Amino acid sequence: MSKYALNAFMRDVNMDPDCHREYVRDPAGFAAAWRQRANEACALTDTEFEALAARDYGAIYGLGGHPYLLWSFAEAVWVPEITRPELVESYRVRSAAHGYPDTAT
């Protein structure tokens, strides 16, 4: 079940304007509420939860979140707080630390 929930969380934030707004406003609070209402098939591990609560795209990448989805998510929740070129570069460095993790759910 792991990774499925991670991807489902990112998809909600990426595609639902209300989720996006709430997560950007309060990442840890939104992540806790999301975790509480998720069904058993969508249970985040503690490590996944912590990465999401911190908007830590490097950690999410290392955990095997789908990279296409993760980039879109990272851009949605970090820009304009940092610029897109800054994010592109930081993401490049932080993902490189993990190589190419297995993304199969």
Next chain:
Amino acid sequence: MSEIVGIYGTTHNPLLWRVMGDGSAPPDDLVATRDAFASLAGRMEEARPDTIVVIATDHLTQWFYDNMPSFLVGKTSAVPATFWNEEREFGLPYRTLGGDGELARDILGGGIERGVDFSASDDFRADHSVLVPLLYLNPGLDIPVVCVFTNCMAAPLPPAERFFQVGQAIRKSIEDSPLNRRVAVVASGHLATEVGGPRHFNGSPDHEFDEAAVGWMRDGEVDKAIGTLTYDRLRAAGNVSHQFLNFMVTMGIADGAPAISAEGVKSRFATSPFFEWPTDS
């Protein structure tokens, strides 16, 4: 009987839309890309299709891990295009494409009769993998479409040979359709491309792959393509390069014939593929 009048393959890179819009005034490094789209658009206009079959991969928007088909035919008579995140990220417009539900049913049924267990949807939505090629190849968006979804995103993916076989089945299904449609097929994919990985947004991550892959299409090297296009080789070319497999479908529709034209156009983005295959197999 229906007839295939054009077989094409191209990119759906949505950053092209964000940077050059409709292509009326592209920056210098995208002029060649704009011109390659215009050339294919001209070819398709000459072919006068009644319907465009688009072979494309949804990016975990409608089709997600909770319900992931390998191959799926969209049967709707109207196809809403663009999701909220695509408007936000790429500036893509919301559009509703006309859908050719009758031909979709013939492709679905014909595929199933021929051993391709297509999934099907009466509530199909299109993301940029469908819309971006059409915005450049049929800017009026006035030709109905049939969308055939392929899973190139969520491993395990069907093998390259299966994509080729699906193309062969689609061809026979179209030719057996009594609708008398003139049908163009557009495969939507990538050459070597990475998004959300250590090599992203820095041009093509694998020029050697690009050159070889364009060569397989140009020369009709089906066995070489099938033998090389493993999951791992495609990932080594870039973490979303698997969408190149959609060109194996059009290669199958052309029954493995060498392409009429095959080109990889370089730009600031990943090298963009532009292919056309002959229709007389």
